[in-house]
Amino acid sequence: MILASAEARRSDSMNQHYADTITALGVALLADVPVVLWGDPGQGKSSVIEGLGEDLGVHVETVIASLHEPTDFGGIPAIDPVAGTARKLPPDWAKRVVEFGMQGKGSIVFYDEISTTPPATQAALLRPILTGWVGDIRLPASTRSVAAANPPDIAADGWDLAPPLANRLLHLEWALPADVVRDGFTIGWPKVTISRVDDRAVQDGFAEGKALIGAFLNARPELVTKMPASSEDAGRAFPTPRSWEMAAKLYSTAKAAGCNDTVVVMLLNGAIGVPAAGEFTEFLRKLDLPDPEGLLHDPESYVVPVARGDKVFATAASVFTAMSREITGERWLACGTILAKIADAGLADMAFMYARRWAQNDVRPRGALPTQEHMRALAPILTEMGLLTRGVAAPA
Structure with a gap:
């Protein structure tokens, strides 16, 4: 009976962690922060994103990043015979996203298997994820980016994420508890909740978040930028001025959406890394x-x-x-x-x-x-x- 009770508590804890991860994903989409979901193969990452698209009424464009060349993200070079100038032609997947945008429909671009993508292709991914440009066309402003990755030690022909790409993404750990799998097969997968928030509250919270981060970094200047020691850690979240600003954006959006403290900590961990986030949250607690x-x-x-x-x-x-x-x-x-x-x-x-x-x-x-x-x-x-x-x- 004691074992059963302990197992039930463990199951509840895992389910709550999954629910918090789902909520954190929703906050990131709301804040327009690109996300990478880290987890073993076959953990339902694709299914959740596709279900999210159905719930929100948006198009989901799945791009298996490992099957693409750098030109599929940077544009395919071609000569314009009329103008006599070079162009960069966008791939079909980008054209589809633009076409849906012209119809008033948003899109989520799901970049799957990015941890089996060579460094040159990862570098090319920066442009569509950060600027929305693919070749000579720009994806609609409503487009959101989500990526999926398997840890390099278990991925076939896996690569660590390049630090420039890793530092621009929110990193969330993804795992499916048994109860969630059971419910997914019988009554449906959990929905990603994206709360409505007041824009003014987010703006005010962003200013407050930056002020708190500024106060913290005034006390701990060595954490403004701290590059990880290993290439594997450099492919995850770590603190830089860019990721601190991302943390402030996520912090303000989560607060405006009424998220619990666990979700806020999860977002901070995924933006600036666990060590820096731990010090920052302890700083906030003592203030x-x-x-x-x-x-x-x-x-x-x-x-x-x-x-x-x-x-x-x-x-x-x-x-x-x-x-x-x-x-x-x-x-x-x-x-x-x-x-x-x-x-x-x-x-x-x-x-x-x-x-x-x-x-x-x-x-x-x-x-x-x-x-x-x-x-x-x-x-x-x-x-x-x-x-x-x-x-x-x-x-x-």
């Missing part, structure tokens, strides 16, 4: 930031935690980001007060980083002037921006 809107409402209540430079940096970032979403004279002055408090606490470098942007004309509301407190604490930046030489200030 315990004050509500930026609360500080903008009552800036005098802010007490600078001098011993927690990481928290101060993140607070400055979150307050400036919140102020930027809705700029009024009152909120602009409140943000300046927070920055002045940080400078007065001996952390002027952090305050000046945001004060320089805060004082610019495209941020400062028309007619708004820094107070005497701002003038004193932020003098170097305000002088640089030309606000001290005018000899004017708002009342303290």
Whole structure:
């Protein structure tokens, strides 16, 4: 009975992991982040993507990447007899995607078996996945990219993914629990849920996510870029400025969609790698930031935690980001007060980083002037921006 109970818990855990993976895939499609699904052969990756296309009413174009040449993605060179110039003719699969787009129907391009694709072909894949260009035509903006890969140690004639390609993809581990297979054969495969999200919430969350990542990287600059030691690890997720931005995009979309923390961590792991994601999530857990809107409402209540430079940096970032979403004279002055408090606490470098942007004309509301407190604490930046030489200030 104990064994049965343990097996049931294990089954529930596996099913939940599969459900979270499905949700993470949906978030990536919503955020327009290309995905690679890693798993053993025969794990239903193709079936799920095809079912997803049916559920969403979009065309699924399956491209067996290992059977294609680089020209199938970069375009087939040809001479235009009329113009006398060289062209790059698109393959049939790209034409079909464009034709569906002209009919108002979106597409998912499913690049299968990319881990058995030679490096030259992997390099050619970058163009359609990142820019949407295939030869001389561009895929519709609504096109989404999903790839499937088998680990090189089990793939026939397998190759590690080239780092430039790997660093541009969200990596998700894919496995089918027995219960999911049973249900798939009897009542149907699980659906990929793609939530509707408010665009403004995603944009605000993206700004917040970048601010939090900036605060983290200020404390851990060695993680801005960290190349893996082995070629196998370099074919998976690892941190670079590009993948950190991807992480911010996925983080904001997942938060706007109301995803649980497990899905958020899964997305971060798949964007920047488990070690960097683990440090970042632990950083977020320990931050315990004050509500930026609360500080903008009552800036005098802010007490600078001098011993927690990481928290101060993140607070400055979150307050400036919140102020930027809705700029009024009152909120602009409140943000300046927070920055002045940080400078007065001996952390002027952090305050000046945001004060320089805060004082610019495209941020400062028309007619708004820094107070005497701002003038004193932020003098170097305000002088640089030309606000001290005018000899004017708002009342303290």
